[in-house]
Amino acid sequence: MSAFFKQRIREIRSITSIISLVLMIISLGALATNGLNMGLDFTGGMVTEVKVDNSISHEKMVETLQPALGQFTNVTHADQAGRWMVRYPIPAEGEQTADLVKVLSPISNQVEVISNSMVGSQVGQDLIDQGGLALMISMLSILGYLCFRFEWRLASGSLLALLHDVVLVLGFFAASQMEFNLTVFAAILAILGYSLNDSIIIADRIRELLLAKQELPIEKINDDAVIATFSRTMVTSGTTLLTVSALWIMGGAALQGFSIAMFIGILSGTWSSISIGTVLPEWLKLEPKHYLPVEIDSAP
Incomplete structure (x- = not known):
């Protein structure tokens, strides 16, 4: 010292x-x-697991999903190649839930929704x-x-x-x-x-x-x-x-x-x-x- x-x-x-x-x-x-x-852990939201082409990067997923789902959309890699967990806010009353298959189709040849669940406000x-x-x-x-x-x-x-x-x-x-x-x-x-x-x-x-x-x-x-x-x-x-x-x-x-x-x-x-x-x-x-x-x- x-x-x-x-x-x-x-x-x-x-x-x-x-x-x-x-x-x-x-x-x-x-x-x-x-x-x-x-975050969605406290406010509630949607959690969707999707499967896309293995070549799709995390940055590309976020860049594609945020305009459709909102800026607080969170994307994390699942336990298998090509699988992603997408967390996003529940749509406001009167708004339609975005179709992830349509949103992701421009960047992936195959898009499959594996599971979809909602975390309620309670x-x-x-x-x-x-x-x-x-x-x-x-x-x-x-x-x-x-x-x-x-x-x-x-x-x-x-x-x-x-x-x-x-x-x-x-x-x-x-x-x-x-x-x-x-x-x-x-x-x-x-x-x-x-x-x-x-x-x-x-x-x-x-x-x-x-x-x-x-x-x-x-x-x-x-x-x-x-x-x-x-x-x-x-x-x-x-x-x-x-x-x-x-x-x-x-x-x-x-x-x-x-x-x-x-x-x-x-x-x-x-x-x-x-x-x-x-x-x-x-x-x-x-x-x-x-x-x-x-x-x-x-x-x-």
């Missing part, structure tokens, strides 16, 4: 904390004004309810763990860093209006665990230094804790980002939302654990005495 970074670590932590708070406000504003563009609402319940249970479990593991001033920094990462991902999807589906929701649950891991490692180091170097101010202790764990954090985040980048590049449209959400969550989780996770305990006046055992008066 460079000497410049060590000398400016406190300044870097403060600046990134301000940036994080600004990004949270922007993300909440995007959520309030735009909302999330819920199923979508059930998924929203179950997803919200899963998110709430996850957050409550994490809150319980943090309260048990750390003193509340230190735990609050980790919890706010966790909320920051989720809000930033949701804000990005609200601002860009990318489809928010089950794979993106799964990425958010994964981000909760990943971000918490980084925050706990730094918080645990802060707790050790609070007991080992009680004469130092909390600002200096936080600086030392970040420096001590920085190499480990960068290696872990870097290797994970490489994996997520490979998914983003090679995974195609089916994994694009998941990959983007994970990429943003890993980046924000890395800097929030360094910035928010350490600065908030300073503002709350965390001191070594909060981790010292309580003295019991033995006098009668």
Whole structure:
């Protein structure tokens, strides 16, 4: 680690904390004004499996189907050559459902509809309810763990860093209006665990230094804790980002939302654990005495 970074670590932590708070406000504003563009998993829609010529590419399928079925049409490859799963919104009342055989005939010599099914709005609402319940249970479990593991001033920094990462991902999807589906929701649950891991490692180091170097101010202790764990954090985040980048590049449209959400969550989780996770305990006046055992008066 460079000497410049060590000398400016406190300044870097403060600046990134301000940036994080600004990004949270922007993300909440995007959520309030735009909302999330819920995918067919939540709103309901049609799912059709078709068989076409083996030479037809994914790009050609999307290029042909989107004008007829709408911009939110999703095409994924099935388990056999030439078979595709087409997901698209239910036509509005009064509109006719597009005939996929006619739509695909110009690009394929043979077009066969293997199956056709509809995901109703009630199923979508059930998924929203179950997803919200899963998110709430996850957050409550994490809150319980943090309260048990750390003193509340230190735990609050980790919890706010966790909320920051989720809000930033949701804000990005609200601002860009990318489809928010089950794979993106799964990425958010994964981000909760990943971000918490980084925050706990730094918080645990802060707790050790609070007991080992009680004469130092909390600002200096936080600086030392970040420096001590920085190499480990960068290696872990870097290797994970490489994996997520490979998914983003090679995974195609089916994994694009998941990959983007994970990429943003890993980046924000890395800097929030360094910035928010350490600065908030300073503002709350965390001191070594909060981790010292309580003295019991033995006098009668």
